[in-house]
Amino acid sequence: MISFEEAYTMVMTNTFSFKEESVFLTNSLGRVLAEDIYADRDFPPFHRVTKDGIAIHSSALKNGQKTFPIEGIVAAGTEQIALKSAENCLEIMTGAVLPDNADTVIMYEEVSIENGKATLLSEVEKGQNIHKQGSDIEKGHIVIKQNTKITAAEIGVLAAVGKVQVKVKKLPEITLISTGNELVAVHEKPAPHQIRNSNMLSLHALLQKENIQAHHLHLDDEKNEIKNTLQELFTENDVLMLSGGVSKGKYDFIPEAMEELGVEKVFHRVQQRPGKPFWFGIHRATNTYIFSFPGNPVSTFANYHIYFKDWLNKSLQLNYSKGFIVLGEEMSNTTPLTLFLKVKVNEENEIRKAFLIKENGSGDLTSLVHTDGFIQLAPKKSGYQKGDVVPFVSTR
Numbered sequence: 001m002i003s004f005e006e007a008y009t010m011v012m013t014n015t016f017s018f019k020e021e022s023v024f025l026t027n028s029l030g031r032v033l034a035e036d037i038y039a040d041r042d043f044p045p046f047h048r049v050t051k052d053g054i055a056i057h058s059s060a061l062k063n064g065q066k067t068f069p070i071e072g073i074v075a076a077g078t079e080q081i082a083l084k085s086a087e088n089c090l091e092i093m094t095g096a097v098l099p100d101n102a103d104t105v106i107m108y109e110e111v112s113i114e115n116g117k118a119t120l121l122s123e124v125e126k127g128q129n130i131h132k133q134g135s136d137i138e139k140g141h142i143v144i145k146q147n148t149k150i151t152a153a154e155i156g157v158l159a160a161v162g163k164v165q166v167k168v169k170k171l172p173e174i175t176l177i178s179t180g181n182e183l184v185a186v187h188e189k190p191a192p193h194q195i196r197n198s199n200m201l202s203l204h205a206l207l208q209k210e211n212i213q214a215h216h217l218h219l220d221d222e223k224n225e226i227k228n229t230l231q232e233l234f235t236e237n238d239v240l241m242l243s244g245g246v247s248k249g250k251y252d253f254i255p256e257a258m259e260e261l262g263v264e265k266v267f268h269r270v271q272q273r274p275g276k277p278f279w280f281g282i283h284r285a286t287n288t289y290i291f292s293f294p295g296n297p298v299s300t301f302a303n304y305h306i307y308f309k310d311w312l313n314k315s316l317q318l319n320y321s322k323g324f325i326v327l328g329e330e331m332s333n334t335t336p337l338t339l340f341l342k343v344k345v346n347e348e349n350e351i352r353k354a355f356l357i358k359e360n361g362s363g364d365l366t367s368l369v370h371t372d373g374f375i376q377l378a379p380k381k382s383g384y385q386k387g388d389v390v391p392f393v394s395t396r
Helices: 004-012 152-160 198-208 223-234 254-260 297-315 365-370
Strands: 020-024 053-056 067-074 089-092 104-107 111-114 117-120 142-144 165-169 174-179 215-219 239-243 264-268 270-273 279-283 288-293 323-327 331-333 338-348 351-356 373-377 380-384 389-394
Touching: 004 264, 004 270, 004 279, 004 297, 053 067, 142 152, 174 198, 174 223, 198 215, 198 239, 198 297, 215 223, 223 239, 223 254, 254 264, 254 279, 254 288, 288 297, 297 338, 297 365, 297 373, 297 389, 323 373, 331 338, 331 373, 338 365
Parallel strands: 067 089, 174 215, 174 239, 239 288, 270 338, 323 351
Antiparallel strands: 020 165, 053 089, 053 104, 067 117, 111 117, 264 279, 279 288, 323 389, 331 380, 338 351, 338 373, 373 389
């Protein structure tokens, strides 16, 4: 059995190399860019007016001029026109191109318009209320770097530079495998000795948040069936994620089947709670990564967030750094294990603090509904005090 730190390091040093594919812009949300995105024009592409009002040339202000005859009106979306006289003005709308021979815009609230003339009501600063061409970014410069996860903000920028097709990293093909004769489908009514297969649905939902549509498979506790099925799955999947079958029970055949199939065991069993029986390995011939989590719901849920999510983000070259949080109460860990404890996060005086959730062991599925994340407590004889800062893994 290895330490949590060793297990985490081993997982993170065995990451996956993603290929690329092109998708339509409208299907790129949540994906990771596989290319730099360049500005195809200046942003903004012209001197853009930012307020409804009048456009003037500031030279008239030097002569003490306060009233300007109005030459016309300029709407957004019209081609650039010129201010004919520096002693006149043009009414202009937000988003319009600044007229040639104009360099300053005064909003309507600061002028009085009467009899075709606009009179200034306040002091004016040359160049005000103008978004200068190229002031955001110039043509040819990078607007979004590769390895960026595409959010609604990136969608807007991609659309602005005309990226109809976007090159993104392919997502891994993943099959979720549950084992155990005690499991029945969600729609079935379980017998007194059975339970519904909830772990697969939790993992499926977690992967959906990463835009991964996983396949499902259930295997009974029969060694040959497990072995034969796994052999077929290696050729079709980048990742196999199992729940159950990795403890030391008489019917926990996964580790033995993996060994017989030539899978390289990176480790099995970690000094942590929950999730101690965690098994991690790689089938080098097909480059398939195997995350075999314990069958207890909380163990599976915790290990997904602690290990797999960081592994996925690092493989995608995204940020995967752990967060930290302040303890809202005294806690302890007198065991030799690294503990991951379910907590609720509350804000006190603008400081986020963690408070323990009452639970009934790693099989207590219902407690996850109230969980905001897991705090990580290393063994410590002296205990943890209120106000201490500890690592925190968010599950929200």
